[in-house]
Amino acid sequence: MSDPERLYVITGAPDGRRAALDLVTMVVAQAEPSPMVQPEQAAILRLCKAPLSVAEISAYLSLPFSVVTSLLTELLATELIESRAPIVRAALPDRSLLEAVMHGLQKL
Amino acid sequence: MDSRNSDTITGPRSEDVLPDTATAAVKVVVVGGFGVGKTTMVGSVSEIRPLTTEETMTQAGVGVDDNVGVETKTATTVAMDFGRISLSDELILYLFGTPGQERFWFLWNGLFEGALGAVVLIDTRRLQVSFDVIGRLEERGVPFVVAVNTFPGAPHHPVEALRSALDLSDEVPMIDCDARLRASSRDVLMTLMRYLHSLAVPLA
Secondary structure, three states: OOOOOOOOOOOOOOOOOOOOOOOOOEEEEOOOOOOOOOHHHHHHHHHOOOOEEHHHHHHHHOOOHHHHHHHHHHHHHOOOEEEEOOOOOOOOOOHHHHHHHHHHHHOO | OOOOOHHHOOOOOHHHOOOOOOOEEEEEEEEEOOOOOHHHHHHHHOOOOOEEEEEEOOHHHHHOOOOOOOOOOOOOEEEEEEEEEEOOOOEEEEEEEEEOOHHHHHHHHHHHOOOOEEEEEEOOOOHHHHHHHHHHHHHHOOOEEEEEEOOOOOOOOOHHHHHHHOOOOOOOOEEEEOOOOHHHHHHHHHHHHHHHHHHOOOOO
16 A cells, blocks of 8 residues: 655745755755654755765655755755755866866776 | 655665765766667766656746647656766766757756756767757857767768768867767766866967
């Protein structure tokens, strides 16, 4: 017998604002799950004991990126998680970053 | 029944757990038409089994899809496969495969923002999609290389003929690849990184 369908929707913050999260923003839990958080948020806290990208969280929870960012926005606001912003391409590419990427690829 | 009991969610396998030092991530996008080998390429270099993330198609996206006139409120979701390469203890590369057809361009906003660059994976039997994709990347200022996935039995065109067919400028690298092979896919990524590196050199 399957579990009952959830009778609520995930809406995120009341004002609809979402934190600036990228697919590759790394998320790390700062606390153990408590009964105070939604089940999906508890699942995120369990998943993110080690660093995990937003894309991976979305994949493991089978939830769309936009829904995951809503959940993460609340967890960030309550400081239950920490986020590490990705390194983004600047107008002028960062040569030392590219060299680090090439060095890593060479080891594959 | 689609249920998500949070106690039963499977996370990464123990060998796929990143070290706590993993602080910096970069992304690269592989874009191409259906069946061109995006997921194969992502999978061949990824250290994890490729995962899938979804995004809900916006109304604007639905409008250009084939279901015009179909009165439905059901949201369409589009899946993107992605993989991961730990470049060092700190630096992680994520590789996203995304469909190139125009109706999926709504996915691009968050995806290409901040991406180091893109690989346009092309199938010589269907060049139109690649042509549109290349135009779009140029508009957005996303640096890219073109990789020709060699399918058994597909006509082999000389690089210069393809470059001309795609109206591609001489600076943009083109490379043949076999997306099934890790070494070959890695070479494509290396070609992209070398190209990005060359862009960082001020022109004399």
